[in-house]
Amino acid sequence: MNSGLNFIYGHLPYWLFIILMLSGLFIVVSRGNLIKKIVGLNIFQTSVFMFYISIGKMKGGTAPILLDKSANNSAVIYSNPLPHVLILTAIVVGIATTALGLALIIKIREEYETVEEDDIQKLDQNDLEKYNKKNVMETNS
Amino acid sequence: MASEIKQGALELVNHLPILQVITPMLIAPILVVFNNKTLSWLLSFVGALACLFISILLIQAVSDGSILTYYLGGWAPPIGIEYRIDAANAILLLLISIISAIVLIFSYSSLHAEIPEEKHTLFYSCFLLCLTGLLGVVATADIFNVFVFLEISSLSTYVLVAQGAYLDRRALSASFNYLIMGTIGATFFVIGIGYIYMATGSLNMMDIAERASQLGDNRTIQAGFAFIVVGMGLKLAMVPLHVWLPNAYTFAPTVVTCFLAATATKVALYVLIRFVFSVFNYEDSFVNELFFLLLMPLAVIAMIAASVIAIFKQNLKKLLAYSSLAQIGYMLLGLSLMSQKGLASSLVHMVNHGFTKAALFMSLGAFMLNTKNVYIKSLRGLGKSMPFTSAAFLIGGLSLIGVPGTAGFISKWLLLEAALETGYWLVAILIIVSSLFAVIYIWKIVEVLYFSESSESYDEVSVLTLMPVWILALFCIFLGINTSLTVDVANMATEILFK
Numbered sequence: 246m247n248s249g250l251n252f253i254y255g256h257l258p259y260w261l262f263i264i265l266m267l268s269g270l271f272i273v274v275s276r277g278n279l280i281k282k283i284v285g286l287n288i289f290q291t292s293v294f295m296f297y298i299s300i301g302k303m304k305g306g307t308a309p310i311l312l313d314k315s316a317n318n319s320a321v322i323y324s325n326p327l328p329h330v331l332i333l334t335a336i337v338v339g340i341a342t343t344a345l346g347l348a349l350i351i352k353i354r355e356e357y358e359t360v361e362e363d364d365i366q367k368l369d370q371n372d373l374e375k376y377n378k379k380n381v382m383e384t385n386s
Numbered sequence: 387m388a389s390e391i392k393q394g395a396l397e398l399v400n401h402l403p404i405l406q407v408i409t410p411m412l413i414a415p416i417l418v419v420f421n422n423k424t425l426s427w428l429l430s431f432v433g434a435l436a437c438l439f440i441s442i443l444l445i446q447a448v449s450d451g452s453i454l455t456y457y458l459g460g461w462a463p464p465i466g467i468e469y470r471i472d473a474a475n476a477i478l479l480l481l482i483s484i485i486s487a488i489v490l491i492f493s494y495s496s497l498h499a500e501i502p503e504e505k506h507t508l509f510y511s512c513f514l515l516c517l518t519g520l521l522g523v524v525a526t527a528d529i530f531n532v533f534v535f536l537e538i539s540s541l542s543t544y545v546l547v548a549q550g551a552y553l554d555r556r557a558l559s560a561s562f563n564y565l566i567m568g569t570i571g572a573t574f575f576v577i578g579i580g581y582i583y584m585a586t587g588s589l590n591m592m593d594i595a596e597r598a599s600q601l602g603d604n605r606t607i608q609a610g611f612a613f614i615v616v617g618m619g620l621k622l623a624m625v626p627l628h629v630w631l632p633n634a635y636t637f638a639p640t641v642v643t644c645f646l647a648a649t650a651t652k653v654a655l656y657v658l659i660r661f662v663f664s665v666f667n668y669e670d671s672f673v674n675e676l677f678f679l680l681l682m683p684l685a686v687i688a689m690i691a692a693s694v695i696a697i698f699k700q701n702l703k704k705l706l707a708y709s710s711l712a713q714i715g716y717m718l719l720g721l722s723l724m725s726q727k728g729l730a731s732s733l734v735h736m737v738n739h740g741f742t743k744a745a746l747f748m749s750l751g752a753f754m755l756n757t758k759n760v761y762i763k764s765l766r767g768l769g770k771s772m773p774f775t776s777a778a779f780l781i782g783g784l785s786l787i788g789v790p791g792t793a794g795f796i797s798k799w800l801l802l803e804a805a806l807e808t809g810y811w812l813v814a815i816l817i818i819v820s821s822l823f824a825v826i827y828i829w830k831i832v833e834v835l836y837f838s839e840s841s842e843s844y845d846e847v848s849v850l851t852l853m854p855v856w857i858l859a860l861f862c863i864f865l866g867i868n869t870s871l872t873v874d875v876a877n878m879a880t881e882i883l884f885k
Contacts, residue, residue, distance in 0.1 A: 273566060286569055293576055300584050328583065331530055335576055338537045342569050345544055349562045352548070356555040365559055372556075 258299035265292035277362040279353065283346045290339045294332045301328035399443070403456040403469040406440045406479060407522045407535075409433055414514040423506045430510040431490045437521065438483040445476040451878055455527075463527070464593040470527035474879035477733065477872070478524045478656050481740050484861075485648040486517050492748055492854040493641040495847075499755055500639040501549055509549060513645070516542040520653050527591045529579050529665065532657060533572065536621070540568045543650060547638040557637035560630075567630040571620025574613050581610030582665070591664045599667060608672050614661055615676065622654035624681070624718060625688040628711050635707035640751030643703065647710055648744040652736045655717055659729070662721070663883040674724060682722040686816055688715030693823035697830070702760040705827060706746055709786065712820060713739045719817075720801050723808050726880045731800035733876040738785070738793035738865055745782035745858035749775050752851050756844040762831065767840025774852050776835050778859040783828035785862040788821050793865035796873065 253260060269292055272285025302324050309323040350360055357365050398405075413433040417426040447454055448471055456469040471479070490513075501509055519539025523532055544565045550557030583589060585606040586597040598607055616627075623631040631651075635643050662668050662677075692711035699705035713735070720732030750760050752775045757764040769776040785792035788799075798821065805814040846852070865872055 270570070273570065279562065282566060286566060289570070290573055293573055293580070296577065297580055300580065328580070331583075334530070334534060338534070338541075338572075341541055342537075342565065345541060346562065346565050349544070349548060349558060349565065352551065353558045353562065356551070356558060362559075369556055369559070 258295070262292050262296040262299070265289075265295065279350045279360045279362065280347075282362075283343060283350070286346070287339070287343060290335075290342075294336060294339075297328045297332040297335070301325040399447075401456070402440055402444055402447075403454055403471050403525055404458065406437060406444065407469075407518060407525055409436050409440070410514040410521070411518040414511045414518070417507050417511045417514070421507050423503055426507040426510040427490070427494055430514055431487070431494075433514060434483065434487040434490050434517070437517070438480075438487050441476070441479040441483040444471055445473075445480050445875070447471075448473050448476045449875060449878065451882065453882070464588045464590040467526065467528040467531050468590055468592075469525045470591070471525060472879065472882050473875050474659070474733065474883055475524045475656065477737060477875045477879065478652065479521060481652070481737050482517070482520050482524070482649045485645060485740060485744055486513075488744070488854045488857055489641055489645045489648075489748075491857075492644070492751065492851065495850045496751055496755055497639070497641055500641070501552055505549070509546070512542045512545050513642075515539075516546060516645070520649055523653050524656060527664075528589050529582065529591060529594070529661075530589050533576055533579060536575070536654075536657070537572055539650065539653070540572065540621070543642075543646060544568070546642040546646075547634050549642065550637040550639050553639075554637050556633070560633035560637045564630040564634045567620055567627070571617045571627075573617070574620070575617030578610040578613030578617060581606050581613065585610070591660070594665050595667070598665075603672075607666070611661070611666055611673065612676070615658065615681075618654050618658045618661075622651045622658065622718075623711060623714055625684050625691070625711065625715065628688075628692075628714075631711060632704055632707040635710065636701060636703045640703075640747060640754060643707075644744050644747040644751065647706070647747055648740040651710070651714055652717075652740060655714070655721070655732075655736065659721060659732070659883070663729075668724065668884070677722040677724055681718055682813070685715045685718035685722055686813060688712060689719065689820040690816060690823070693820050693827070697823060697827045699827075700762050702750055702762055702765070702831065703747070705762075705831075706743065706750070709824065709827065710743060712824070713743070713786075715820075716798070716801055716817070719813065720804060723804050723810070725804055725808055726877075726884055727800065727804035727807055729880045729883065730873070730876040731797055731804050733879055734800055734872045735797035737872050738797045738862075741858055741861040741865060742782055742785040742792075742794055745778060745855065745862055746786065748855045748858060749779035749782060752847045752855055753779075755847055755851065762834055765831065765834050766838045767835075768844065769836035771840070771843045772846050774846055775855060778852075778855045779835070780832060781859040781862050783832065785866065787824045787828055791863065791866050793862045793872075795866055796869055800873070 266289060269285050269289030273282050273289060276282055276285060303322050306322045306324040309326045353365065354360055357368055359365060410433050413429055417429055444454065451473065454471040457463065458467040497506060516539050519535045519542065522535030523539065526532055526535065544561050547564060548558055548561035582594060585601060585604055586594045588594050588597055601607065620627045635647060638646065662673060666673055689712050692708045692715065696705050696708035696712065699708060717732045717735050720728045720735060753765060753768060753772065754760050756772065785794040788794040798817065802814050802817055805817065
């Protein structure tokens with residue numbers, strides 16, 4: 246029992262990462278509102294950012310800055326900066342994706358006057374039926 | 387003086403791997419600055435030709451089995467980013483460059499039918515960024531760099547697909563769905579990279595392979611591999627993860643569909659191949675079981691199910707999109723056989739199918755210039771009024787089926803051989819069954835083109851439109867007769883990958 250608690254507590258950042266990731270993914274899959282989908286996608290991506298940041302962190306580590314050349318710096322514990330830098334790039338990509346997604350939503354709203362996925366599908370279905378009817382009439386005449 | 391020039395020329399050769407990627411990237415913003423439709427096209431075309439020239443030089447340099455490496459900023463790996471060109475990616479660089487140049491010729495005469503002229507500059511700019519991303523994914527040997535380039539190409543692809551909205555508003559929702567799915571895929575890929583970095587502390591492919599082999603059976607690396615397979619599965623439209631593809635291909639402008647169908651999914655598949663062979667250990671039982679138990683059944687389902695669905699589609703772009711799913715099944719199958727022959731067939735099919743599908747989509751685009759839509763009934767009797775376009779479509783169709791003398795035959799034959807060599811009789815039979823389905827849906831179109839009367843008559847499209855269509859159709863025949871470019875290079879590539 247105690248070891249089980251330790252297992253959970255010792256991997257706390259990972260549990261948070263998993264919970265955030267799954268809730269983000271769930272929102273993307275389950276919501277029909279396009280804006281909510283984008284929000285879910287953002288939560289999903291943020292969980293990955295947190296995961297990257299946590300793997301670079303050392304217990305008691307400082308920022309990786311060379312303070313004093315004369316002092317014995319090899320003893321200083323510092324966090325690994327590389328995952329943090331990587332995730333800066335991923336954040337930029339995430340922002341670009343969100344911006345593009347929102348721009349598409351604006352366009353969709355202009356064309357369909359709704360941002361609900363079900364309504365959009367219904368409208369598309371109507372278009373298709375209209376098209377088919379027109380063709381049937383053409384072939385009959 | 388002469389020696390100096392030679393020195394300079396030699397240096398340029400050393401920089402080819404990076405020039406391949408940054409040439410289109412540098413041209414893209416210049417287009418926006420000038421904001422002139424014709425100039426944009428001209429500059430994009432010159433850029434694509436430069437890429438083509440570079441990729442020909444690269445494939446000549448690596449066709450003897452050597453490997454070109456380039457250190458970005460002079461930083462040696464594993465600290466710096468490394469570009470690494472061998473036979474496996476040189477052939478894909480060549481495919482992407484050729485297709486982009488041909489597609490640009492086609493877009494000069496056809497783009498105005500689908501996109502308003504004031505948007506052309508931005509369209510070409512996006513197209514070049516997409517090209518940059520695809521070339522970058524293929525050229526790099528740094529796994530995080532793969533992600534960055536993948537997202538450069540994906541983001542510009544979403545924009546390009548959405549451009550179809552000027553003709554059909556469904557392009558917007560298609561693009562949005564693609565964005566959601568593509569981003570989930572890319573994020574899974576990043577999680578996979580994170581796991582690998584956690585376990586090995588490196589991002590360079592060769593370095594990871596070395597460090598991972600010392601770790602032995604490691605659960606973190608296996609989880610990372612699983613994430614990467616799912617992420618790339620989304621990007622390459624592996625069957626249960628394919629739902630974005632049919633709509634995206636159907637509603638995108640024809641130029642974009644042509645380019646994507648020929649390159650984008652192949653690049654994602656290449657990433658998967660590269661990870662299996664250069665990053666992970668392909669002999670590892672985990673990798674083998676994953677491919678045997680998961681990817682092979684999925685590939686076979688894709689081959690059969692997507693072909694059956696394609697038979698019933700009335701919209702020809704959608705029909706070809708489903709047939710693309712089936713063809714991706716062939717490529718995945720070749721990979722999941724985990725043999726040298728299987729991988730070679732997969733690589734050859736990537737190139738051959740690239741040309742075949744581009745030829746088919748492009749001739750549809752040429753029909754569309756006249757008929758304004760691509761429903762099967764609007765093509766009635768076009769075999770008579772548009773003989774050249776119809777003939778090109780026929781050649782593409784034959785190559786898709788795999789008739790001897792066309793490109794499709796070579797790769798399907800190799801795949802059959804590979805399946806029989808590994809002893810999967812059932813799989814070999816299913817490959818033939820799937821080809822028979824292809825006969826049905828191609829015949830359906832050919833019948834409408836050649837054997838039905840039309841009420842309307844159209845003029846043949848202009849020579850400038852016909853030229854790129856026929857270049858692709860001739861490639862379909864050429865690659866079916868002369869296999870030295872595809873099969874020999876693919877064999878060389880598999881030897882390097884299986885080393």
